[in-house]
Amino acid sequence: MKNIINSKLPNLGTNIFSSMSKLASENKAINLSQGYPDFEVDPFLIKLVNKYMNKGINQYAPMQGAIRLREAISEKIESIYHQYYDINEEITVTAGATQAIFTTIAAFIHPKDEVIIFSPAFDCYQPAVELNGGVPVFIELEPSEFKIDWKKVEKKISSKTRMIIINNPHNPLGTIFTEHDMKCLENISQKYNTLILSDEVYEHLVYDKNEHISICKYPKLFNNAIATFSFGKTFHITGWKLGYVLAPKHLMIEIRKVHQFNVFSCNHPIQLAIADYLQTPDHYLSLNSFYQEKRDLFLEIVSASRFKAIPCKGTYFQLLNYSNISVISDTEMAKKLTISNGIASIPISVFSFYGKDEQNLRFCFAKKVETLKRAGDILIKI
Numbered sequence: 508m509k510n511i512i513n514s515k516l517p518n519l520g521t522n523i524f525s526s527m528s529k530l531a532s533e534n535k536a537i538n539l540s541q542g543y544p545d546f547e548v549d550p551f552l553i554k555l556v557n558k559y560m561n562k563g564i565n566q567y568a569p570m571q572g573a574i575r576l577r578e579a580i581s582e583k584i585e586s587i588y589h590q591y592y593d594i595n596e597e598i599t600v601t602a603g604a605t606q607a608i609f610t611t612i613a614a615f616i617h618p619k620d621e622v623i624i625f626s627p628a629f630d631c632y633q634p635a636v637e638l639n640g641g642v643p644v645f646i647e648l649e650p651s652e653f654k655i656d657w658k659k660v661e662k663k664i665s666s667k668t669r670m671i672i673i674n675n676p677h678n679p680l681g682t683i684f685t686e687h688d689m690k691c692l693e694n695i696s697q698k699y700n701t702l703i704l705s706d707e708v709y710e711h712l713v714y715d716k717n718e719h720i721s722i723c724k725y726p727k728l729f730n731n732a733i734a735t736f737s738f739g740k741t742f743h744i745t746g747w748k749l750g751y752v753l754a755p756k757h758l759m760i761e762i763r764k765v766h767q768f769n770v771f772s773c774n775h776p777i778q779l780a781i782a783d784y785l786q787t788p789d790h791y792l793s794l795n796s797f798y799q800e801k802r803d804l805f806l807e808i809v810s811a812s813r814f815k816a817i818p819c820k821g822t823y824f825q826l827l828n829y830s831n832i833s834v835i836s837d838t839e840m841a842k843k844l845t846i847s848n849g850i851a852s853i854p855i856s857v858f859s860f861y862g863k864d865e866q867n868l869r870f871c872f873a874k875k876v877e878t879l880k881r882a883g884d885i886l887i888k889i
């Protein structure tokens with residue numbers, strides 16, 4: 508008798524974030540592995556959610572998202588990236604960026620379509636492409652500075668290339684796109700007519716006076732670009748799972764065809780609360796300096812250790828290289844530090860298609876000062 512299950516993802520296990528957080532909790536380790544804050548959410552935002560719940564906003568939101576939230580998103584994007592997205596046709600509220608990304612890939616990727624993914628990459632792109640029958644085409648980022656070699660990208664384009672996925676700022680590397688990168692992307696997308704999926708969940712976490720270069724700023728890319736965002740990252744509410752996707756009308760029509768059947772609509776009171784919260788731009792514009800202070804504190808503490816810090820220009824992740832300390836693999840090192848030293852991180856090789864191990868670990872610095880100091884006390888003794 509044939510096996511009733513023919514796994515669509517036979518090689519996939521539990522993801523690294525769940526396993527490292529579990530290991531951290533079993534060993535009572537400081538958890539700098541999975542990316543989420545350990546400090547409280549703004550009580551005002553919680554009050555707003557309560558307000559809308561108490562007002563009776565407890566039933567389905569419109570499929571595209573609450574109109575007031577779409578208005579607030581449109582205003583925000585226009586004010587910071589100078590591109591208007593139509594409230595009715597070009598913005599959809601999603602259950603976090605993960606759903607926005609999955610839904611977008613499901614809407615456009617047909618069996619055998621090729622999708623360019625830069626490796627190392629955040630973990631949700633590849634399975635989404637494969638579940639839809641697509642073929643991920645990996646391009647390794649250049650060593651040490653993790654830059655994109657755009658000539659390599661052009662060589663990998665074929666008649667089957669449907670989409671290029673970019674992640675800016677980049678998780679796990681902490682790199683950001685330059686104007687030059689965007690120009691190269693613009694040339695390639697126009698020359699070969701590929702879709703671009705731009706994952707920008709860390710748009711407000713860019714440091715050292717750099718500006719986030721959103722795909723939304725590039726009018727020539729507008730017709731082919733889909734951009735995804737996460738309120739989880741922006742407002743310290745990763746557990747609320749709310750985000751959104753922006754795309755021109757002709758693409759959004761297809762995205763919504765999938766969205767209405769894989770989630771239909773998202774948490775209604777939270778949408779209205781965030782619509783109000785977005786009226787104060789400082790709630791997101793202050794994040795760069797808020798997180799830069801944390802990054803700088805963490806860097807200062809670890810400068811006294813034997814770890815070497817790799818520059819972090821964006822996101823709330825700091826890579827530390829431990830080649831001065833040990834020769835073991837990064838996965839072994841991450842486990843060892845969690846179990847024996849009481850500090851959990853994420854090994855970078857798991858994000859690499861090639862399993863490339865440069866002895867780098869990712870530490871999340873979205874933590875209270877006290878947590879960062881306790882983590883530092885451990886790291887400087889290793």
Ligand code: PMP
Pocket residue numbers: 542602603604605606629674677678706708736737738739740745748749750
């Ligand atoms: N993309 C990247 C690069 C991420 O780090 C994450 C994790 N927050 C997501 C997408 C998913 O975001 P969300 O939690 O809103 O689903």
Ligand code: GLN
Pocket residue numbers: 522524525540541542543678
């Ligand atoms: N984005 C978060 C990280 O990189 C976690 C996402 C998840 O747990 N799936 O750590």
